[in-house]
Amino acid sequence: MIIGIDVGGTNTDAVLLSSSGIEKKIKEATDSADLFHTILSCFKKLLDGVDLNRIQRIVISTTLTTNAIVQQDMNPVGMVISAGPGINPEFFRTGDQYYCVSGSINHRGREKAPVNEMEIEDIAQKMKTAGIEYVGVVSKFCVRNPSHEILIKRILNKHFKKVFLGHHVSGNLNFPRRIATTHLNAGVFSLHKTFFEAVKNSLTQMGLSIPIQILKADGGTMSLESSMSFPGQTVLSGPAASIMGAIPYAPKKQDAIVLDIGGTTTDIAFLVNRAPLLEPMGIQRGRYKSLIRSLQTDSKGIGGDSVVRVKDKELIIGPDRKGPAMAFGGPEPTPTDALIVLGLMPEGNIENAVKGIHQIALELNLSDTDAADKIFKKCCSIILKKTFEMIDKINSQPVYTVHEFLENYKISPRKILLLGGPAPYFAKKIEELYHIKTIAIPESSVANAIGAALARTTCEISLNADTEQGIVTAHEEDFAEPISKTYSEDDLIEAAHTLLKEKAMNSGADPDNIDDVEVVEFQKFNIVRNFTPKGKIFRTKMQLKPGLIKGFETILLHP
Amino acid sequence: MLRALNKTGLVFFPAFDWAIDPTHPEREERLLYTQDQVTEEGVFDISGIIEYKPEIVTPQDIRRAHFCVPDEKSITTESHLISAGGAKAIANAVMNKEVKNGFALVRPPGHHSMRVSHGGRGFCHINIEAIMVEYIRSRFGLKRIAVIDTDCHHGDGTNDIFWHDPDVLFISLHQDGRTLYPGTGFTGELGGPNARCSNLNIPLPPGTSSEGYLYVIRNCVLPVLEEFKPDLIVNSAGQDNHYTDPLTNMNFCAQGYAMMTSLLKPDIAVLEGGYSIEGALPYVNLGIILAMAGIDYSGVVEPDYDPDQLRQSVSITDKIKKTTDIVNAYWKERDELRQKAGTPGNFEIRHREIFYDTDNIFERQKENVRICRDCGGCFEIDSSATTGNHILGVHIPINACKSCIEEGYRLFDQADKTKFSQIILQDRTKDIYEIKK
Numbered sequence: 002m003i004i005g006i007d008v009g010g011t012n013t014d015a016v017l018l019s020s021s022g023i024e025k026k027i028k029e030a031t032d033s034a035d036l037f038h039t040i041l042s043c044f045k046k047l048l049d050g051v052d053l054n055r056i057q058r059i060v061i062s063t064t065l066t067t068n069a070i071v072q073q074d075m076n077p078v079g080m081v082i083s084a085g086p087g088i089n090p091e092f093f094r095t096g097d098q099y100y101c102v103s104g105s106i107n108h109r110g111r112e113k114a115p116v117n118e119m120e121i122e123d124i125a126q127k128m129k130t131a132g133i134e135y136v137g138v139v140s141k142f143c144v145r146n147p148s149h150e151i152l153i154k155r156i157l158n159k160h161f162k163k164v165f166l167g168h169h170v171s172g173n174l175n176f177p178r179r180i181a182t183t184h185l186n187a188g189v190f191s192l193h194k195t196f197f198e199a200v201k202n203s204l205t206q207m208g209l210s211i212p213i214q215i216l217k218a219d220g221g222t223m224s225l226e227s228s229m230s231f232p233g234q235t236v237l238s239g240p241a242a243s244i245m246g247a248i249p250y251a252p253k254k255q256d257a258i259v260l261d262i263g264g265t266t267t268d269i270a271f272l273v274n275r276a277p278l279l280e281p282m283g284i285q286r287g288r289y290k291s292l293i294r295s296l297q298t299d300s301k302g303i304g305g306d307s308v309v310r311v312k313d314k315e316l317i318i319g320p321d322r323k324g325p326a327m328a329f330g331g332p333e334p335t336p337t338d339a340l341i342v343l344g345l346m347p348e349g350n351i352e353n354a355v356k357g358i359h360q361i362a363l364e365l366n367l368s369d370t371d372a373a374d375k376i377f378k379k380c381c382s383i384i385l386k387k388t389f390e391m392i393d394k395i396n397s398q399p400v401y402t403v404h405e406f407l408e409n410y411k412i413s414p415r416k417i418l419l420l421g422g423p424a425p426y427f428a429k430k431i432e433e434l435y436h437i438k439t440i441a442i443p444e445s446s447v448a449n450a451i452g453a454a455l456a457r458t459t460c461e462i463s464l465n466a467d468t469e470q471g472i473v474t475a476h477e478e479d480f481a482e483p484i485s486k487t488y489s490e491d492d493l494i495e496a497a498h499t500l501l502k503e504k505a506m507n508s509g510a511d512p513d514n515i516d517d518v519e520v521v522e523f524q525k526f527n528i529v530r531n532f533t534p535k536g537k538i539f540r541t542k543m544q545l546k547p548g549l550i551k552g553f554e555t556i557l558l559h560p
Numbered sequence: 561m562l563r564a565l566n567k568t569g570l571v572f573f574p575a576f577d578w579a580i581d582p583t584h585p586e587r588e589e590r591l592l593y594t595q596d597q598v599t600e601e602g603v604f605d606i607s608g609i610i611e612y613k614p615e616i617v618t619p620q621d622i623r624r625a626h627f628c629v630p631d632e633k634s635i636t637t638e639s640h641l642i643s644a645g646g647a648k649a650i651a652n653a654v655m656n657k658e659v660k661n662g663f664a665l666v667r668p669p670g671h672h673s674m675r676v677s678h679g680g681r682g683f684c685h686i687n688i689e690a691i692m693v694e695y696i697r698s699r700f701g702l703k704r705i706a707v708i709d710t711d712c713h714h715g716d717g718t719n720d721i722f723w724h725d726p727d728v729l730f731i732s733l734h735q736d737g738r739t740l741y742p743g744t745g746f747t748g749e750l751g752g753p754n755a756r757c758s759n760l761n762i763p764l765p766p767g768t769s770s771e772g773y774l775y776v777i778r779n780c781v782l783p784v785l786e787e788f789k790p791d792l793i794v795n796s797a798g799q800d801n802h803y804t805d806p807l808t809n810m811n812f813c814a815q816g817y818a819m820m821t822s823l824l825k826p827d828i829a830v831l832e833g834g835y836s837i838e839g840a841l842p843y844v845n846l847g848i849i850l851a852m853a854g855i856d857y858s859g860v861v862e863p864d865y866d867p868d869q870l871r872q873s874v875s876i877t878d879k880i881k882k883t884t885d886i887v888n889a890y891w892k893e894r895d896e897l898r899q900k901a902g903t904p905g906n907f908e909i910r911h912r913e914i915f916y917d918t919d920n921i922f923e924r925q926k927e928n929v930r931i932c933r934d935c936g937g938c939f940e941i942d943s944s945a946t947t948g949n950h951i952l953g954v955h956i957p958i959n960a961c962k963s964c965i966e967e968g969y970r971l972f973d974q975a976d977k978t979k980f981s982q983i984i985l986q987d988r989t990k991d992i993y994e995i996k997k
Contacts, residue, residue: 086861087601087846092562105863108596108842113863142600177562177602282605288561290605399613401595402577403638406614526589527582531806534583538592 002055003553005454006043007216007242008036008063011264014450015043017051018553024051026447036065037199044204053208058550062216062238062453065196066189070236070289075188076135079128081121081157082180083140083149085113093177095184098133100124102153109467110145110474121156129160135190137183139167141176144463147476163190169230171283171292172463172477172542178283182291185233193232197225212509214458218284218295220245220277220547221459224509233293237284239449240298241547244270244277246452247418248549250442251275256414258388258437262421264306265322269388270298271395271412276546278412281398294461296547297395301387305337305423309357309376311364316379327357334358337423339376342369345426381431420445455553458510461521461544464497469528469536475500490525490539497543505545517546564608565854569653569662571646572598573614578639578668580918585807585835586668586683594665597842598849609853612653614646614666621648622686623993624694625721627676627953627984629945632686635677640685643668647692647830654827655700661852663797663829664688665845671709671796671832672742674720676925676953678945680918682713682742689796689830690721693728696792697958698991703727706790708781708824709734710773711798711832712808714745718796719759724752724929725936726898727959729760729788731781733773735801735808736763741917747886752929753901753908754937757894760784760887765879766809769872770816772880773801777823780884784891795826799834799844803870804862807835811870814840818847818857826852839864902931905963922946928971934961938968940975951982958988965989972996 002024006015008031017025027046032039040061048056069075079098084090085105102121105114128136136157140149147168154164165187167179201213214222216238228235243261251257251272259277261268271278277296284295302320310317310333318336326337328349334357340346341354355369362372396411417439419428424441432439442448464480466473468488474481478500484492498518505515522542528535574591581587598604604611619632621644628635646666653659670689672682679685693705707722709715709732722728730751737743744761751759762776785793799805801812821829829848834841843862850857890897902908907928914923922945929939936957944950952975956968965987972985975996983996 084859086843086863087597087859088562088603088850089856089859107838107863108593108600109838142596174596174600175602175605176600177605285605288607290602397613399572399611401572401574403575403642404577406573406616406642407638524576526576526592527587528589529583529587532583532585538589 002051003058003454004044004047004056004060005450005452006040006061007239007449007453008039008061009239009449010064013039013043014447015047016447016450016454017047018451018454023444023451026444026450028446033068036063037196040200041203044207048207048209056209056211058214058454059211060214060216060222060453060456061200062242062449063235064239066193066232066236067239069189069192070185074192076191077133078184078187079131079133079136080180080184081124081136081138081153083116083153084176085141087141093180095180098128098131104140104149106140106142106146106149108142108145110142112146112148116149116152118156121153125157125160134162135165135187136161137165137167137187139176139180139183143168144172144174144476145465163187168476171294172461172475173282173292175282175292178290178292181289182233182283182293185236185291186231189232190229193235194229197228201225214509216242216453216456217459218293219279219459220296220456221545222456222509223458227508233291236293237295240268240270240300241296242449242453242456243268243420244296244298244452245456245547245549246448247420247442248272248275248452250418250440252416255416256412257416257418258414259418259420260384260388262384262419262423262427263304264325264422265302265304266300267303267384267387268298268300269391270296271414273412276548278395279547299391301384303380303383303387306331306335308333309335309339309361311361314365316361316365316375318376318380318383326354328354334361336376336380339373340423340426342373343377346423377430378434381427381434385431385435416440418442420448422446455549457514457548457550458505458508459545459547460501460504460508461542462497462500462504463542464493464500464540466493466539467536478504486536490523493539493541494520497541501543501545510545511550514550515545517548519544519546562606562855564606566660566852567608567610568849568853569610569612569650569659570604570849571612571614571649571662571664571666573642573646573666575639575643575667578637580668580680580683590667590835590837591665591841593838594841594845597846601846603846603849606853606855609849610653610659612649614642615649616641616645617648617691620993621691621695623986624698624988624991625675625687625690626673627941627943627951627986628686629676629678629943629949629951630982635679636685640668642666644670644686644688644691647688647828648695650828651692651696655696661827663849663852665831667831669798669832671711671715671718671798672713673717674914675955676923676941676943676951678921678923678947678949679916681717681914681916683833683918684717687717687721689794690718692828692830693794694988702791703959704788704790705729705792705794706731706785706788707794707796708826709796709798709832710801710820711796712800712805712810713740713798713833714742714761715796716742716744719745719749719761723759724755724939725957726755726758727936729758729784729790731760731762731784733762733764733776735810736765739766740808747883747890750890750897752937753931754898754929754935756897756901757891760891762883762887764810764883765876767811767872767876768880769811769870770813770819772872772876773812773816773820774823775880776884777820780887782823783888792828793824793826795821795824795829796832797829797848798832799841800836802834802836802840802844804836804839805834811872813865813870814843814847814860814862817844818851818860821848821851904931904933906931930964930967932961932964935959935964938964938971940971949981951984952980953984953986956987956989960989
């Protein structure tokens with residue numbers, strides 16, 4: 002049996018799944034001041050009367066790190082930044098303890114200026130004096146050559162509890178995002194460690210000692226141990242959990258939209274042949290941009306509790322929420338009130354709902370029912386408009402080869418999968434308005450916990466071979482080997498495959514669930530100097546795609 | 561937070577799967593290190609920098625600027641169409657006011673491509689700036705456009721396409737033609753009889769450094785622009801003036817390029833040549849992008865940059881000053897020079913021989929232009945090439961006067977079909993391109 006728990010901002014959802022379906026499901030209010038208590042209480046309820054030996058897998062998704070960022074409750078972190086030529090690194094300052102140091106590596110990974118060890122020693126003293134315990138070290142182009150980061154770490158190691166290095170974060174180039182991501186990992190590390198060690202100990206005391214898997218923002222899992230180096234990857238795993246929960250209902254070989262309609266916001270995501278689309282670079286939310294692999298989701302300020310108002314005879318919905326719907330004691334009319342007035346939703350206090358909608362109806366010079374219908378339609382059309390805008394944006398992403406330009410895949414969704422409280426009421430209306438097959442997915446209120454429970458391990462590796470310099474590297478994995486001039490693209494792909502499987506197994510993957518490998522990127526170039534070929538550059542990125550573990554998809558499909 | 565002062569659009573199309581041949585300077589790897597640098601710097605994350613996807617140009621787009629022989633499809637690959645489409649995408653973004661300015665980092669380049677194109681010359685098959693300029697004129701109705709070509713090689717293709725056009729000011733700064741391909745672009749080459757001094761050529765001696773380039777920009781290009789009052793400034797931003805470029809002999813640097821860009825303030829920059837793909841392009845391109853976006857570029861310096869080694873000699877400085885004086889003197893006399901250039905209504909004939917080094921084609925041209933004081937004048941080009949093709953192209957300029965339109969149609973109608981493999985009319989006033997049946 003499998004346990005999936007998704008600790009959300011408002012509610013915590015948990016499920017116990019067996020090969021015959023959902024054994025237990027729980028929804029509890031999240032105690033954001035004590036997430037540990039919330040998780041334990043879920044475990045106790047799920048495991049009550051269950052043979053512990055039958056539990057094979059535990060996956061947890063939490064808002065722990067997300068909360069820490071939002072509430073600015075992170076450890077103070079010292080950052081040592083080696084930039085070399087380019088944009089002034091002061092623009093990416095993370096706080097007081099941010100030091101730009103000498104040394105430079107170029108785009109080929111060649112050292113252009115050395116590290117000044119005295120300077121680093123000096124900075125170490127300053128950071129110690131300031132009470133810093135955790136440090137991030139990031140050098141520009143460290144993914145091509147991490148030697149400066151490693152050297153700086155060697156100097157700092159004895160002074161600090163843990164030193165985080167930029168090149169471990171991702172194989173992708175992007176210095177500012179690498180700084181932000183390294184800072185995040187260092188900043189939430191002790192919180193993450195303390196929390197999950199407590200969870201693990203409590204489970205052990207209950208007699209449950211199987212490894213815990215943690216859900217990441219890319220909809221995949223990692224083992225508790227590997228999460229310790231990259232706690233930042235757990236940010237925004239909540240939306241990922243929901244999207245993963247929609248996969249069993251997505252059509253094969255077609256594109257689908259996933260809409261998670263909540264109270265305040267609606268999350269939008271896409272599935273292509275049942276695999277979620279990933280952000281090309283990493284999570285971004287407003288000004289915050291990172292290299293954390295993530296599903297491509299966007300959160301828009303419209304949901305069941307969005308405020309409905311009339312301004313200059315125009316109906317406006319959201320983006321703010323002032324409380325629950327009036328039918329549930331809130332202060333302002335909302336789309337939920339409209340659903341109740343229309344008789345679609347049999348809950349809440351109908352008189353209060355009517356009272357709210359009536360104000361709007363007066364201002365629009367409509368009957369209550371017409372006003373409610375107008376609100377409902379408008380709400381659907383706002384959600385769909387945002388969705389189509391996102392599709393346009395995804396479809397206009399730049400490409401860099403003639404082949405990709407001509408073969409460019411464009412997503413064109415054939416089905417909409419709805420999640421969240423009001424989902425069943427919206428499904429019919431959206432289908433009627435937009436003529437796209439729309440369903441509210443079964444068990445939609447715990448789909449997120451199901452998604453977490455069934456998510457498989459994901460990972461990505463970036464491998465570069467440079468036959469002129471005679472080396473193949475995946476610095477993210479601390480991998481570097483000499484190669485000959487005759488190293489071929491087949492050699493590269495084979496090496497990448499081996500590394501990927503190793504990484505997956507080290508992250509706690511189940512050997513039965515590591516074959517869905519995809520070559521995300523492959524490039525090769527001749528290196529020519531003075532008109533003679535000097536070697537070749539091969540680059541590849543390979544990933545274990547986000548998806549569900551084998552054998553459990555069918556149990557969820559209801560007739 | 562890092563924010564662009566000017567909203568800047570970028571098209572980045574490195575065509576990683578296209579090369580003239582595997583060891584040619586114009587090959588797949590050319591923009592690889594630029595992409596690495598720009599990606600690592602997080603340029604596409606900067607608020608106010610917007611990346612656009614290139615478009616693909618249509619035969620109709622090409623036919624505004626070229627007579628392609630035998631046709632567009634035969635002398636281009638998709639890569640050329642997307643490269644020109646990159647410039648077009650930036651033009652759309654700028655003209656629709658989505659961005660203040662834009663830079664198309666595309667390849668292959670285009671500025672050696674002339675109005676008649678039988679194939680590749682100087683790595684160019686179709687002229688990406690000229691196609692863009694003609695698109696802007698037809699689509700958005702702009703009248704006066706300035707094209708400043710800062711590639712190290714003379715922009716002889718663009719020079720040729722706008723040779724008779726008084727509404728397009730073309731200025732080329734380049735290494736002296738006596739020492740570098742294509743061997744043209746001397747100060748006396750000033751444009752056709754109807755457009756004297758709307759082509760200015762500023763040859764610079766080998767060894768010119770930032771000091772020299774910026775001197776010419778400040779003391780010639782900017783004052784001329786000030787008087788020409790263009791509606792749009794385009795920069796053909798070649799990067800082969802760099803001190804590490806393997807094909808040229810100049811001493812320009814990333815800081816110099818960025819400063820030049822800040823001075824020129826182009827609305828649209830289009831990448832042309834530049835073959836020092838590791839040592840120069842990553843830094844020069846970054847410098848230009850930051851300068852266009854109005855972001856501090858003082859940290860963009862090549863790792864091996866040594867200003868003392870790159871300093872230009874006094875004799876070079878003197879030569880540059882003299883050249884600048886000559887060009888400025890021509891510009892001051894432009895009205896007189898145009899008045900003196902032939903009798904209106906008469907035709908002036910020009911014979912030329914053109915060699916296509918990339919595709920090894922030899923072309924002979926006889927051009928016949930109507931002298932006109934009211935417009936750029938219609939003209940016909942009789943072009944035969946070693947490929948066996950022999951065409952007659954008749955061009956009526958976009959702002960043509962009534963007489964030149966009539967005269968253009970007369971030339972087209974009277975042309976003898978038995979003498980040419982194709983007779984083509986390019987009537988820019990109606991945006992039509994007609995092949996005589």
